[in-house]
Amino acid sequence: MRRPNFLYMILALGFAFLYVPILLLVIYSFNASRLVTLWGGFSTQWYASLLGNQQLLSAAWLSLQIAALSATGATVLGTMAGMVMARFGRFRGRAIVGALVTAPLVMPEVITGLSLLLLFVSLEDLIGWPEGRGMTTITLAHVTFTMAFVAVIVQSRMASLDESIEEAAMDLGARPAKVFFVITLPIIAPAVVSGWLLAFTLSLDDVVISNFVSGPGATPLPIEIFSSIRLGVTPEINALATIIVGLVSAGILAAGLWSARQERQRRRDEQLARQGAGELMPISSPPQDAPPH
Amino acid sequence: MVQPIRKTTLDPWQDPKEEPYVRIEKVTKKFGDFVAVDDVSLNIYRKEFFSLLGGSGSGKTTLLRMLAGFETPTEGRIFIDGVDMTGVPPYARPVNMMFQSYALFPHMSVEQNVAFGLKQDHVPKDETRRRVAEVLDLVQLGPFAKRRPHQLSGGQRQRVALARSLVKRPKLLLLDEPLSALDKRLRERTAFELVNIQEQVGVTFVMVTHDQEEAMTMSSRIAVMNTGWIAQVGTPAQVYEYPGSRFVAGFIGDVNLFEGIVVEEEPDHILVRSDEVACDLYISHGAVVPRGAKVAVAIRPEKMSVSKEGAAGPGTRNAVVGTVREIAYLGQFSTYLVALDTGKTVRVTMPNTNRAAEMPITWEDRVVVSWRPLAGVVLTQ
Ligand SMILES: Nc1ncnc2c1ncn2[C@@H]1O[C@H](COP(=O)(O)OP(=O)(O)OP(=O)(O)O)[C@@H](O)[C@H]1O
Ligand SMILES: [Mg+2]
Numbered sequence: 001m002r003r004p005n006f007l008y009m010i011l012a013l014g015f016a017f018l019y020v021p022i023l024l025l026v027i028y029s030f031n032a033s034r035l036v037t038l039w040g041g042f043s044t045q046w047y048a049s050l051l052g053n054q055q056l057l058s059a060a061w062l063s064l065q066i067a068a069l070s071a072t073g074a075t076v077l078g079t080m081a082g083m084v085m086a087r088f089g090r091f092r093g094r095a096i097v098g099a100l101v102t103a104p105l106v107m108p109e110v111i112t113g114l115s116l117l118l119l120f121v122s123l124e125d126l127i128g129w130p131e132g133r134g135m136t137t138i139t140l141a142h143v144t145f146t147m148a149f150v151a152v153i154v155q156s157r158m159a160s161l162d163e164s165i166e167e168a169a170m171d172l173g174a175r176p177a178k179v180f181f182v183i184t185l186p187i188i189a190p191a192v193v194s195g196w197l198l199a200f201t202l203s204l205d206d207v208v209i210s211n212f213v214s215g216p217g218a219t220p221l222p223i224e225i226f227s228s229i230r231l232g233v234t235p236e237i238n239a240l241a242t243i244i245v246g247l248v249s250a251g252i253l254a255a256g257l258w259s260a261r262q263e264r265q266r267r268r269d270e271q272l273a274r275q276g277a278g279e280l281m282p283i284s285s286p287p288q289d290a291p292p293h
Numbered sequence: 294m295v296q297p298i299r300k301t302t303l304d305p306w307q308d309p310k311e312e313p314y315v316r317i318e319k320v321t322k323k324f325g326d327f328v329a330v331d332d333v334s335l336n337i338y339r340k341e342f343f344s345l346l347g348g349s350g351s352g353k354t355t356l357l358r359m360l361a362g363f364e365t366p367t368e369g370r371i372f373i374d375g376v377d378m379t380g381v382p383p384y385a386r387p388v389n390m391m392f393q394s395y396a397l398f399p400h401m402s403v404e405q406n407v408a409f410g411l412k413q414d415h416v417p418k419d420e421t422r423r424r425v426a427e428v429l430d431l432v433q434l435g436p437f438a439k440r441r442p443h444q445l446s447g448g449q450r451q452r453v454a455l456a457r458s459l460v461k462r463p464k465l466l467l468l469d470e471p472l473s474a475l476d477k478r479l480r481e482r483t484a485f486e487l488v489n490i491q492e493q494v495g496v497t498f499v500m501v502t503h504d505q506e507e508a509m510t511m512s513s514r515i516a517v518m519n520t521g522w523i524a525q526v527g528t529p530a531q532v533y534e535y536p537g538s539r540f541v542a543g544f545i546g547d548v549n550l551f552e553g554i555v556v557e558e559e560p561d562h563i564l565v566r567s568d569e570v571a572c573d574l575y576i577s578h579g580a581v582v583p584r585g586a587k588v589a590v591a592i593r594p595e596k597m598s599v600s601k602e603g604a605a606g607p608g609t610r611n612a613v614v615g616t617v618r619e620i621a622y623l624g625q626f627s628t629y630l631v632a633l634d635t636g637k638t639v640r641v642t643m644p645n646t647n648r649a650a651e652m653p654i655t656w657e658d659r660v661v662v663s664w665r666p667l668a669g670v671v672l673t674q
Binding site: 162164165167168169170171172173174175178183186187266 | 389396
């Protein structure tokens, strides 16, 4: 079939729309000029000066730590919430519990941030913890608002998981905890991992909530960038952004390669099985054009 | 009637000394106000192939799930091998279940699926490998050991599920509609395999099915269920030849039912008078029903015969005249729908011993429908 040029054009436009801004940012990170909008020749000086910019680097490090910690916390709590919503069947107040778990998805961040700030302040007054605002409070706040996303992802995966699979495991002698770790968790793992990644990303670029609950000692990257932009964008930020884009692309590429390898391995197994079975049992489709499942 | 697959005959339920292996005592299960299983009592013996047969929603799956421990009875108790199962969780019961949906573990290979149960019992590695290979051979899936469930056909998956529930050598195996997803040919072959396996390993099977033919051919005994209660328990021949109620008679096979009143009651026969037939129904085996009782007489289509009027005139007993309305030619048999002069339509099945071309009876022929004194069964319920 001949694809009309028109379709190619639309495809190109779509990609351009998505990636030209990022491409510009990468190009300008190699700009020799201090003025962001003026090309002054190729240079890597901003990468060098980025290494010397302690403030920016520590902000980035702090953000990564917070994102990893809060994503992990949110994944544990969100997975539990998702499982309860999918598996507990009917209980009194189920609708309310469901609504409460998913409310943060639609709650304006300003409100979430403000209420968390109030909570932390009164908690400090009452029990002396958390002391001041900083990494702890930001992490807790991020767990709170990203948990809902994980819960929703896990719940929808659990809803499509045949409950009798878990019953079968129990019937074969596995206790409930074992069933969870050996059967349920591996099956829903992709959903849990995407939940973690989503929570990580949400935490990494959150500005509004962080602004409420961060303290003088702890400024995460988005806030740092935000406040430094007020003094004019420095190409150092472009350099940092390029590094982050590079890391993310590498991560996506690695994941892609890994799953492609899994697929190849699986197809090899299948072919072996078919050859072994060739004589015993006719199989509907010939091995060479076995479709990937 | 279909031929039974089973070769050996074994009837421990007739032996008063035999202890039942599974004892279900007055079990009731309610979901809210809805009664799914209603006061069911059953005894199932060692090495039986016991079938629960009933229509959709009659509570078969619910009863099976109570045996496996996934549901708790609202009332009553279940004993397995003499042990009260109340409060015993599924993983501690000497029972394995084969699920209607197969419930294979999608992230494990066939081999790992089958080995899962043994792993939970900490069976040594060598023995696990040997037993898995053995049971995979039994269901002819050896070459598929390394595959994932999604790479198998429906019938192969079904056999993996069977292998997985057999490998632990449970004392009691529960099968929930094990053949429902298979096509006719595979279904017959697998039914055969199941009975063979059951005779080979000597496990007690309890099978749920809504297919009466399946239940008839495979089972040692059948419990017919109707909206939560057990209508009758017996061997396939018993429930077919001597249905205990109108429901059972109608549920298993085809039947002609004549409503009437007992007019004669002697030790060696009963006479029933019915408005639906022009003659009295003479039944030459005793039944304990008083004179004047309202009963139904059930007669299977293959126990009646049709012949042209004149060859044998209508009698006062067990022979009536009617008009042939429809003939279905089925190869071995033909089924005749005969409208009696009383308005009642009866169904008669006759073997085609003569060539179809010589078939003497055609549409709109006046015929005599007759049956032998032993053919009828008196139903009071
Ligand atoms: N968890 C439940 N909650 C409420 N009602 C239930 C539940 N499980 C079963 N029921 C009801 O109990 C009745 C019996 O269900 P069951 O699954 O035992 O039927 P079945 O005989 O297996 O039918 P089928 O042949 O269609 O599988 C049905 O009316 C069903 O709606
Ligand atoms: Mg069912």
